[in-house]
Amino acid sequence: MATHITQDCINCGACEPECPNQAISEGDEIYVIDPKLCTECVGFYDHEACQAVCPVECCLPDPSVREEEPVLIKRALELHPDDAELSTRAGKNEYPSRFRK
DSSP states (O other): OOEEEOTTOOOOOSSGGGOTTOOEEEOSSSEEEOTTTOOTTTTTOSSOHHHHHOTTOOEEEOTTSOOOHHHHHHHHHHHOTTOHHHHHHHHTTOOOOGGGO
């Protein structure tokens, strides 16, 4: 499932630079995550980077957008077609993912 930012967001901006997919942007009142760009950091980290830096813990899995690891790594590869390291790790099935903890 894609991550989303709840109304508890204090608009600090800590999450935005952490996203490997540039899925986070400043909305009208709070930061928002584009679910079409969110890979829950699959392929990059074994955790969701936005969650790790959020001081109020408002970056949470969106229960209305459920996705599994294969969909997320495929999206990561599509978003980063020139990332040879990601492609190699994905080809060997040796990439970081919160699903593999």
